[in-house]
Amino acid sequence: MEKQIFQFIIESDSIIISRHKNPDLDAYGSQFGLYYSLKTAFPNKDIYVIGDTNQLNQFQDFDEVTPEILSKSLLFILDTVSKQMLQNDDYAKAKKVILIDHHQNDPDISYDIYMKNVLASSTSEMVTLLLQHNDIQITKKAAKPLFMGIVGDTGRFMFSNTSALTFRVVADLVETGIDISAIFNKMYTETFQSKQVKADFFNSISLTKNKVAYRKNDIDFLNKHHMDSSSVSRGLVNQMAGIKEVPIWVNFTFDIQTSKIFCEFRSREIPVIEIAKRHGGGGHLLACGCSVTTWEDTDIILQELDELLEETNNG
Ligand SMILES: [Mn+2]
Structure with a gap:
């Protein structure tokens, strides 16, 4: 070829x-x-x-x-x-x-x-x-x-x-x-302001029962920091990486242009791509994404990821 x-x-x-x-x-x-x-x-x-x-x-x-x-x-x-x-x-x-x-x-x-x-x-x-x-x-x-x-x-x-x-x-x-x-x-050098955005982002991370870390970035967060949706979605997702207790982390970000919600999935070792695909997305086994239309959909995704961890923990 x-x-x-x-x-x-x-x-x-x-x-x-x-x-x-x-x-x-x-x-x-x-x-x-x-x-x-x-x-x-x-x-x-x-x-x-x-x-x-x-x-x-x-x-x-x-x-x-x-x-x-x-x-x-x-x-x-x-x-x-x-x-x-x-x-x-x-x-x-x-x-x-x-x-x-x-x-x-x-x-x-x-x-x-x-x-x-x-x-x-x-x-x-x-x-x-x-x-x-x-x-x-x-x-x-x-x-x-x-x-x-x-x-x-x-x-x-x-x-x-x-x-x-x-x-x-x-x-x-x-x-x-x-x-x-x-x-x-x-x-890998960045501005003072960019570090401040990351600190603000990290400050309000949530965890599900089985320790899926997530953040829901609404329009207020984007406006506050004058950032576009993909810079927040892809650019900040790995602020949740490297936390010992957290095997999977997801970043949900409202997209002003499409009124959809970008979902970025990351996982240390458990494949998560099937869940991204189920919601119309794709990518890699441990790093993938999709777009959904409502915040309720993001709760469904969180539930699915949490269940995946439940199964993994019991298996
Ligand atoms: Mn590539």
Whole structure:
């Protein structure tokens, strides 16, 4: 499959690299890692990076592509296979579509090639291996986003998705000369205000009977801290991580745009994805999410998670 992707790249004069909306570091990392590598390897091809941006973007601005360009381009979609995760749905007009992703979900995007590896730590790890296996040089400029993507999705190599292969891949990236200490400093320093938000968040965590930790972030919390829903939902969920008594933690956040409630599930070792799927969501075994319409639904989810812990404790 990697050879087939390479063949598509060789055959395409125009290549567009995309990923899911509201990008995390793995989305950016796989996108820019692939982009900078292909730009260096194929200077005569037209290569574009597209998508929305956010405060995690410390790389560069994005390109605008016309429908004409799209129709003659090979389109990469990275780190998702779900329509609802895309910023727009005109991908079907691309000449060819390649999906590269490490999530569990089944694709609802039509594609020509789908490279899936749920054992990979990150899409950035998959892209690094794809480039290596096709002898496409990974420059220092490309290595930095790829490294950041892997660090982001593995939680600094602490999550269970980190494998021996992850470290081998990272060793190769470090060998390009990237300054990992400077990268870590930039990734993990934050403002005084951001620390204050986390303190406020942590102050009102609740626990179910069997110690599922949760928070319900209503519109007042968002307004008080001038934060958007996904920064609270995904950005703060792991403030509840690492508590000895708490094996599962969930963050519920009202979304102003859709009037739905984002549910972010995290678990130290007990798979919780089935409960996310039951409510129309997906993701990874221990890190997944869904959206529901009422706060009553969040109570049902809490009850289900609590029962899961009850069963686990008794089993
Ligand atoms: Mn990812």
